[in-house]
Amino acid sequence: xxxxxxxxxxxxxxxxxxxxxxxxxxxxxxxxxxxxxxxxxxxxxxxxxxxxxxxxxxxxxxxxxxxxxxxxxxxxxxxxxxxxxxxxxxxxxxxxxxxxxxxxxxxxxxxxxxxxxxxxxxxxxxxxxxxxxxxxxxxxxxxxxxxxxxxxxxxxxxxxxxxxxxxxxxxxxxxxxxxxxxxxxxxxxxxxxxxxxxxxxxxxxxxxxxxxxxxxxxxxxxxxxxxxxxxxxxxxxxxxxxxxxxxxxxxxxxxxxxxxxxxxxxxxxxxxxxxxxxxxxxxxxxxxxxxxxxxxxxxxxxxxxxxxxxxxxxxxxxxxxxxxxxxxxxxxxxxxxxxxxxxxxxxxxxxxxxxxxxxxxxxxxxxxxxxxxxxxxxxxxxxxxxxxxxxxxxxxxxxxxxxxxxxxxxxxxxxxxxxxxxxxxxxxxxxxxxxxx
Amino acid sequence: xxxxxxxxxxxxxxxxxxxxxxxxxxxxxxxxxxxxxxxxxxxxxxxxxxxxxxxxxxxxxxxxxxxxxxxxxxxxxxxxxxxxxxxxxxxxxxxxxxxxxxxxxxxxxxxxxxxxxxxxxxxxxxxxxxxxxxxxxxxxxxxxxxxxxxxxxxxxxxxxxxxxxxxxxxxxxxxxxxxxxxxxxxxxxxxxxxxxxxxxxxxxxxxxxxxxxxxxxxxxxxxxxxxxxxxxxxxxxxxxxxxxxxxxxxxxxxxxxx
Numbered sequence: 001x002x003x004x005x006x007x008x009x010x011x012x013x014x015x016x017x018x019x020x021x022x023x024x025x026x027x028x029x030x031x032x033x034x035x036x037x038x039x040x041x042x043x044x045x046x047x048x049x050x051x052x053x054x055x056x057x058x059x060x061x062x063x064x065x066x067x068x069x070x071x072x073x074x075x076x077x078x079x080x081x082x083x084x085x086x087x088x089x090x091x092x093x094x095x096x097x098x099x100x101x102x103x104x105x106x107x108x109x110x111x112x113x114x115x116x117x118x119x120x121x122x123x124x125x126x127x128x129x130x131x132x133x134x135x136x137x138x139x140x141x142x143x144x145x146x147x148x149x150x151x152x153x154x155x156x157x158x159x160x161x162x163x164x165x166x167x168x169x170x171x172x173x174x175x176x177x178x179x180x181x182x183x184x185x186x187x188x189x190x191x192x193x194x195x196x197x198x199x200x201x202x203x204x205x206x207x208x209x210x211x212x213x214x215x216x217x218x219x220x221x222x223x224x225x226x227x228x229x230x231x232x233x234x235x236x237x238x239x240x241x242x243x244x245x246x247x248x249x250x251x252x253x254x255x256x257x258x259x260x261x262x263x264x265x266x267x268x269x270x271x272x273x274x275x276x277x278x279x280x281x282x283x284x285x286x287x288x289x290x291x292x293x294x295x296x297x298x299x300x301x302x303x304x305x306x307x308x309x310x311x312x313x314x315x316x317x318x319x320x321x322x323x324x325x326x327x328x329x330x331x332x333x334x335x336x337x338x339x340x341x342x343x344x345x346x347x348x349x350x351x352x353x354x355x356x357x358x359x360x361x362x363x364x365x366x367x368x369x370x371x372x373x374x375x376x377x378x379x380x381x382x383x384x385x386x387x388x389x390x391x392x393x394x395x396x397x398x399x400x401x402x403x404x405x406x407x408x409x410x411x412x413x414x415x416x417x418x419x420x421x422x423x424x425x426x427x428x429x430x431x432x433x434x435x436x437x
Numbered sequence: 438x439x440x441x442x443x444x445x446x447x448x449x450x451x452x453x454x455x456x457x458x459x460x461x462x463x464x465x466x467x468x469x470x471x472x473x474x475x476x477x478x479x480x481x482x483x484x485x486x487x488x489x490x491x492x493x494x495x496x497x498x499x500x501x502x503x504x505x506x507x508x509x510x511x512x513x514x515x516x517x518x519x520x521x522x523x524x525x526x527x528x529x530x531x532x533x534x535x536x537x538x539x540x541x542x543x544x545x546x547x548x549x550x551x552x553x554x555x556x557x558x559x560x561x562x563x564x565x566x567x568x569x570x571x572x573x574x575x576x577x578x579x580x581x582x583x584x585x586x587x588x589x590x591x592x593x594x595x596x597x598x599x600x601x602x603x604x605x606x607x608x609x610x611x612x613x614x615x616x617x618x619x620x621x622x623x624x625x626x627x628x629x630x631x632x633x634x635x636x637x638x639x640x641x642x643x644x645x646x647x648x649x650x651x652x653x654x655x656x657x658x659x660x661x662x663x664x665x666x667x668x669x670x671x672x673x674x675x676x677x678x679x680x681x682x683x684x685x686x687x688x689x690x691x692x693x694x695x
Contacts, residue, residue: 083466086473374572379480382565386477389470418484425494426487427569429509434593434644436570436600436637437483437516 081350084291095232096365105185121243133245175207235361255409262403356404379419383411446598475561482523486516559612563605571601590645610661617668
């Protein structure tokens with residue numbers, strides 16, 4: 001989590017700037033408002049600070065142009081950030097869907113269930129099934145809330161070692177145990193003969209490099225790839241172990257919870273972020289996907305997100321970790337904040353919590369798993385992307401932190417159920433007659 | 438069947454569209470976003486038409502085959518009309534958004550012109566339409582089976598692929614002509630676009646007599662291609678300049694010597 005010294009200095013100068021201007025951001029509302037004055041400040045300071053490599057003309061333009069060009073740049077940067085999120089979300093979904101369609105393990109129903117969904121779904125009675133899925137959801141959501149509160153308490157009382165240990169333990173489990181399981185199933189599906197020494201070497205290398213990239217330093221692309229892979233693994237576990245109807249109800253409930261937790265003044269996450277900002281420190285190591293373009297310190301620093309922006313996201317991902325630890329994967333709704341401060345080329349990119357990745361992939365994966373109809377999967381995919389786009393648009397309009405789950409999941413659920421029940425029979429009839437619309 | 442058919446049909450159906458995407462749209466994030474938004478609008482139109490069709494089927498006599506076919510034809514026509522309505526709706530939305538942005542930015546130029554939007558949204562509609570028509574068929578072609586074993590046509594897959602290709606490109610051309618005619622308030626052109634879409638869809642009712650459906654479709658495709666080219670500002674002169682590498686603007690823009 002520590003950058004090398006020289007880079008740290010120049011970075012610190014800028015981050016110090018950022019934090020000086022807006023060191024403690026007590027509420028989400030002020031985030032973007034406060035970031036604006038600091039932008040002008042950084043603009044002025046930019047020519048002075050050393051080691052920065054921004055193209056001069058753009059910078060001068062920024063300082064001198066009126067809102068006009070800035071708005072155009074805003075739009076272009078905004079669009080760029082949207083795409084920077086589209087690509088990893090798409091990749092994660094592609095990995096999950098490809099696995100679901102080829103490896104049958106993740107769609108086989110086992111009698112095993114997570115302890116977080118204790119009520120069994122009886123396929124015979126609709127009422128009973130519905131009731132049980134609601135009960136499962138209540139159990140799961142209360143577990144998530146409980147764990148978040150523990151996290152906040154631990155953080156408030158500065159038990160950092162406990163938290164770090166917890167996070168490291170969970171990512172260890174993900175990178176070694178779950179990927180071992182995944183690899184095993186892939187080998188079974190394709191009938192690949194593999195000996196244990198080779199397997200141990202592969203898993204060992206994969207896991208160790210992953211731990212280093214995620215918790216310490218590594219090339220940006222590698223870190224992003226690892227984050228996508230672990231989100232996909234987690235989503236696959238969810239798809240396998242959550243009972244049918246419970247999964248849908250949980251998706252809905254999680255997005256409602258996300259909405260409440262981010263927008264209500266007394267939400268645990270909000271308290272966490274505020275505490276972190278009061279103390280002026282980064283929250284947790286990267287369980288936030290960062291698409292940062294040009295870090296001043298180069299790609300190797302994965303902990304840079306630990307600035308004002310990183311906080312929100314980090315902690316979202318952190319929650320994912322606490323839960324995985326217990327071998328279940330109670331992922332949660334990630335918090336996410338759009339940080340498109342156009343600090344020009346040094347725009348830190350956008351960050352999205354891993355919980356968001358996981359739940360998007362769960363939705364699309366479940367759409368792919370049930371029924372085998374590709375139209376439904378495609379429809380959910382497009383719906384989620386549009387939801388993400390709208391969320392970012394709302395963010396740019398309101399300049400307030402917004403949760404990433406509700407809009408996308410709502411669109412996804414609506415499109416899943418309507419495509420599955422309405423569009424599918426229509427398109428099937430059309431295809432059988434070969435009529436084209 | 439099997440992998441050869443799968444890859445062949447996939448590339449036939451999606452090749453040109455993906456090439457267009459990769460070379461003209463993928464680099465510009467704004468265009469990608471509008472492409473996906475266009476796809477979303479098409480999806481919503483499909484949803485609505487499926488809803489109506491579903492309701493009519495539920496209240497109809499499920500045993501009568503002719504009635505079901507009739508309802509399906511009604512569904513097709515309704516779907517085409519709804520798609521064009523949503524295309525118009527998307528046009529209005531884009532105009533509003535562009536005006537809003539223009540007002541905000543106090544600049545003379547918009548980041549993306551309405552013509553580019555026409556192209557991109559048409560392609561978005563096309564992608565989604567093509568995908569929904571053909572993806573299930575493609576995934577079935579991967580598995581084992583004999584095509585037409587019950588006396589149906591043996592050219593099911595390849596004709597579907599060619600039809601899909603035509604539809605995707607047609608959507609793109611329709612988008613360009615549609616937006617242009619809305620801009621110029623040429624309502625007859627608008628009507629022509631809707632009419633050609635209806636003709637293309639209705640001509641597929643004669644399937645599996647593919648000569649009756651594919652040939653008219655491709656004729657309409659070439660006509661629409663020429664029309665869209667003219668709408669986008671092309672002309673014979675431009676074409677000649679482009680083909681003989683004498684177009685100065687293009688060469689300048691690409692830093693190539695003459």
